[in-house]
Amino acid sequence: MRDRRSVHPMAWIVWATSAGFVAFVTTDPVYLFLLWAVSWFVYASHRVDADHARSFRLFLTGATIAVALRTGLVFFGTVSAANTTFSFLEGLRLGTILVIFGTFNAVTDPFGLVRMAPRHLHEPALAAALALSIAPRTVAGVGRVREAQRMRGIRVHGARALPALAVPVLERGMEEAHTLAESMDARGHGAGRRSRYRPQPWTVAAILIAATAIVAAATFLAASAGGWAVLHPQTSPITWPEADPLLLAAIGLLAAPGFVGRTRP
Amino acid sequence: MGDDVRTLAATALPRPVAAALVLVAALIPVTMPAVTGTAPACAAATGPHAALVIDTGTGAHSFCIALDAASVSGIHLIELAGAQDHLAYGFGSGGQAVCRLAGVGPQGDDCFADYPDYWGYWHGDGQGGWTWSSSGAASTRVGDGALDAWVWGSGDSGATHPKPPALGMDDVCVPGTVTPAASPPGSRSTSPPPAPSSGVRSSASPSSAGTSRPSSARSATRSSTAPVSVAPPERGSPTVAAFAATQGPPGGGGPGPGLLVALVLGTALAGGGWLRLRSARRRRSIG
Numbered sequence: 001m002r003d004r005r006s007v008h009p010m011a012w013i014v015w016a017t018s019a020g021f022v023a024f025v026t027t028d029p030v031y032l033f034l035l036w037a038v039s040w041f042v043y044a045s046h047r048v049d050a051d052h053a054r055s056f057r058l059f060l061t062g063a064t065i066a067v068a069l070r071t072g073l074v075f076f077g078t079v080s081a082a083n084t085t086f087s088f089l090e091g092l093r094l095g096t097i098l099v100i101f102g103t104f105n106a107v108t109d110p111f112g113l114v115r116m117a118p119r120h121l122h123e124p125a126l127a128a129a130l131a132l133s134i135a136p137r138t139v140a141g142v143g144r145v146r147e148a149q150r151m152r153g154i155r156v157h158g159a160r161a162l163p164a165l166a167v168p169v170l171e172r173g174m175e176e177a178h179t180l181a182e183s184m185d186a187r188g189h190g191a192g193r194r195s196r197y198r199p200q201p202w203t204v205a206a207i208l209i210a211a212t213a214i215v216a217a218a219t220f221l222a223a224s225a226g227g228w229a230v231l232h233p234q235t236s237p238i239t240w241p242e243a244d245p246l247l248l249a250a251i252g253l254l255a256a257p258g259f260v261g262r263t264r265p
Numbered sequence: 266m267g268d269d270v271r272t273l274a275a276t277a278l279p280r281p282v283a284a285a286l287v288l289v290a291a292l293i294p295v296t297m298p299a300v301t302g303t304a305p306a307c308a309a310a311t312g313p314h315a316a317l318v319i320d321t322g323t324g325a326h327s328f329c330i331a332l333d334a335a336s337v338s339g340i341h342l343i344e345l346a347g348a349q350d351h352l353a354y355g356f357g358s359g360g361q362a363v364c365r366l367a368g369v370g371p372q373g374d375d376c377f378a379d380y381p382d383y384w385g386y387w388h389g390d391g392q393g394g395w396t397w398s399s400s401g402a403a404s405t406r407v408g409d410g411a412l413d414a415w416v417w418g419s420g421d422s423g424a425t426h427p428k429p430p431a432l433g434m435d436d437v438c439v440p441g442t443v444t445p446a447a448s449p450p451g452s453r454s455t456s457p458p459p460a461p462s463s464g465v466r467s468s469a470s471p472s473s474a475g476t477s478r479p480s481s482a483r484s485a486t487r488s489s490t491a492p493v494s495v496a497p498p499e500r501g502s503p504t505v506a507a508f509a510a511t512q513g514p515p516g517g518g519g520p521g522p523g524l525l526v527a528l529v530l531g532t533a534l535a536g537g538g539w540l541r542l543r544s545a546r547r548r549r550s551i552g
Contacts, residue, residue, distance in 0.1 A: 027374065030527045037534035044538035044545075086359035086374075232374035236360035239372075243523025248530065255534055258541075 007046070007261045009113045011206035015042075016104035018217035019254050023096040025224045026231040027089040030243045031251060032096045038255045039096075039103040045258040046107040054143060055136035059102025063095035070094060082236035089235065105136060107257075115200070126184075130177075137176060141169045205261025212256040219250035313409035316389070316437035317346050318429050320416040321369045325430050328352065329438035332409065339386065339402030339413055361403045369417050381419035385426040389414060393431035397423025410434055 023035055043056050070091025074084050117125030145168045149155075154164070223229040229244040313332040318325060328346045337345065340360065346352040355365035357376040363384045364376040371378035386398040386405075389412025398405060407413055412434060420426030 030524060034527055034531050034534070037531040037538075041534040041538040041541075044541040080360070082356070082360045227371075227378050230373035232357075234355045234357060234364065234372065234374050236356035237354075239355075240520045240524070242521060243527045245523060245526070248523060248527055252530060258534075258537065 006200075007107075007209060007257070008200050008202050008206040009108050010116060011202075011210040012104055012108045013113070014210040015213040015254070015257060016100055018213035019100045019103075020097050021217045022220045022251065022254070023093055023100060025220050027093050028231055028233050028241045028243075029089060029092060030241045031231075031247060032089075032092045034248070034251045035096045035254070036099055038251060039099045041255055041258045043103045043106050045262055048107060048109060054139040056102045056106040058135060058139055059098050059105065063098040063102070066098060067091040067095040081238060085238055086235040089233075130180075138169065138173065141172045141176075145169055145172070203261060208260050209257045212253040216250040216253040219246060223247060314438050315342055315407045315409065316412045316432070316434055317342055317352075318389070318412065318414035318432055318437070319352070319366050320414065320427070320429050321367055322417045322427070326367065327432060327437040332407070336406040336408040339398075339405040339407055342407045342413055343402070343415075361401065363402055363415060366415055366417075382417060383419070385416045385418060385420070385423075387414040387416065387423075387429050388412065389429070389432065389434075391434045393433045393436075395429050395431075397426065412437070 019035060019038070023032060026032065047056065067088065068091070071084065071088045074087045077083075114122070114125050114129045142165060145165055148168075149164070220231075223244070223246075224231055229247055230242045233239055233241040313335060315330050315332055315337075317328045317330055319327070328350050330342055330345045330349060332342075333345065340356065340363070343352065343354050343356075343363065343366070347354050352366065353368055354363070355370065355372070356362060357364040357371075357374040359374075362376040363386070364370050364374070364378075365372065366384060370376070370384060377383055386402055387395040388398050388405075389395050391410065391412060395414060402413075405413075412432070414429035414432075416427050416429050418427040
């Protein structure tokens with residue numbers, strides 16, 4: 001069970017949605033790379049436990065692969081500095097959204113989210129929470145199985161390690177899902193009743209996190225709609241990307257979770 | 266041409282700009298091998314030629330462009346005009362759309378950022394008549410003797426968008442004459458920026474050179490070099506003349522101060538995150 005003082009999951013939803021929106025409306029590498037730095041900082045300040053740390057690394061790797069793949073697609077057509085840059089920036093935007101999602105995954109407890117869902121949305125929310133938690137749980141499972149194998153002196157590498165790894169991981173996943181379903185049943189989930197045991201409070205920190213994130217997203221929305229800042233730098237011919245001071249400040253606001261609501265271990 | 270840029274970059278420009286220039290100069294032979302070979306504009310009237318007319322709303326300019334293939338795309342025609350006559354341009358949507366010509370138009374990758382004003386695309390019949398292009402410049406083929414025109418203005422179709430001036434092929438590419446080089450090629454990045462003068466007037470009315478739209482004035486200031494050099498009016502038509510807006514370095518004036526702030530902010534966040542992870546790890550190993 002997480003600490004009572006921890007940040008309300010809804011604040012994290014607002015943060016991740018806002019940061020994702022910011023990444024969505026721009027292809028300026030300055031803002032996108034800053035979002036990577038912000039995500040990393042927030043993750044380092046708020047990560048839940050070591051298992052989630054592994055899943056963050058998974059998303060970081062996935063994001064890097066996404067950038068490389070999107071850029072690599074250029075080589076199937078006419079290659080020029082302009083369209084390579086354009087593709088790289090498009091890939092970077094996708095990668096940034098993945099990193100933000102990875103951060104969200106690493107700082108929240110997916111099952112904390114289920115408790116907030118309205119009653120008639122409870123079951124979809126439960127399915128969503130299960131889906132969200134699959135990546136970290138699988139990564140954690142792989143880690144445990146490997147550790148167990150190492151302790152028994154089993155050293156298999158490469159493709160041959162796969163069946164030896166996959167079977168226990170899948171088995172473990174089934175077992176965990178079963179245990180989860182039983183425990184949720186025991187707590188009255190699915191019976192139309194909702195547990196009100198220790199409801200998560202909205203702390204000042206959570207309100208601050210949500211509010212700063214909304215301000216950041218609104219600033220980018222205004223820039224996107226008003227057109228007073230270049231959000232998509234010109235790539236043909238290549239120009240230096242711009243960094244609007246107001247938009248830099250807005251991204252700085254997204255780093256606010258790094259300063260509030262930290263739980264001291 | 267590549268060597269030119271490289272030496273200029275080494276002597277006259279701050280290091281990041283120079284690095285960017287050298288990088289771009291190194292890429293040019295890879296990406297556009299044909300462009301480097303055709304430096305003097307229309308020097309030989311024997312090869313395939315096409316006419317390009319740019320109407321910024323405050324003045325029209327025309328170029329006679331030597332093609333580097335039997336037919337090129339409308340986008341590449343503008344690139345050729347940039348290489349041959351120093352036309353300043355900016356493309357959007359990954360190089361598929363025309364955003365900015367002769368300093369007029371939006372700065373970024375979104376070519377409709379200044380909507381309802383945008384660059385309308387026209388094809389000429391060679392006798393002074395124009396038809397609205399039904400396809401984009403990236404997918405249009407421009408062959409020998411073709412006329413392309415770009416007009417800045419509002420209006421969603423050929424019926425409402427302002428038309429280019431009535432120009433025929435002979436008005437732009439005077440038969441049998443050699444077009445003078447618009448400006449010495451070395452002048453592009455050596456001279457310091459003078460007072461922001463918009464480099465987008467035709468030589469027909471040089472007295473009103475400073476009265477163009479604010480957007481073009483802004484872009485002229487932003488690109489670090491903007492000396493106006495207008496070719497001597499040796500052409501047949503008085504409304505049309507060779508036009509040369511000296512194009513700034515490909516960096517568009519180099520990185521702004523915001524980039525430095527962003528770098529500091531990013532480094533601080535990344536370093537801060539790393540410190541926090543390290544201290545958390547240390548606490549765990551002690552406990």
